[in-house]
Amino acid sequence: MIAQQISIFAENKPGRLAAVTRILAAEKINIRATNITTADTFGVINFIVDDPRRAAKALTQAGMTVQLRDVLAVLLEDKPGGLDRLTQLLAREAVNINNAYGFVLEGSKKAVFVVDVDQMDKTDELLRKHGIQTLDTEALSAIEPFHYLNY
Template sequence: MIAYQLSIFAENKPGRLAKVTSVLAREKINIRAITIASSDAFGVINILADDPEAARKALGDAGLTVSLKPVIAVVIPDKPGGLDKLIQLLAGQDINIENAYGFVLESWEKAVFVIEVDQIDKTQHVLKASKFETLDASALASIEPFHYMKY
């Protein structure tokens, strides 16, 4: 399954991230994960949000340069070696990871590793064959209630 990540073009200066978070806060959009990649005077803010389509519209309306980018959110066990198994699999298939980040779903149980890859179809196929669970936008949106139910 494919998830969508928001990528926002921003100049590397104070206040740019604040603009993004203020729009998302106002629209009550929840952020699952966020990373920033910068190159000298400018950068890209990558956000995994619970409602990427609504977030894109809100950010775009606010004058930001935003695009939705397909990524793969892979569920991995939150334990030593959990990530390694996934990465070894992709490496063995000659799949290149362009960007990646992760977050924990349930401590010591589950984590999500989000990857941008050069061959998205092949990657999906490989993951499916190796029984890796992947999450799409709606699955990502519905994570939290389950999480809270544990308490």
């Protein structure tokens, strides 16, 4: 299943992330995970949020350059070797990961690893075949993450 990540083009300078989160806060958008990639003077801010379409609309209206981007939100076991199982599989199949970040769903039980890969459909199929679960946007929206520090 394909999930949607919201990506925002931003200059790499103080205040840009704050400008984005201010809008998301005002819109009562819940952020599940975030990641920032930069290339010198500019970068891309990525979010997994509970309502990517509404978030994209609000950010676009504020004049930002926004794109909803397909990613795979892979459900992993939160234990040693959990991520390795996924990455070994992708490596064997020569799938390249362009960007990735993760968050814990339930400490010592479940984690989500978000990957942006070069062959999305092939990878989606591959994971299904190997019984690795992925979450779509709705599933991501429905989950109630428990941060491990809460335990």
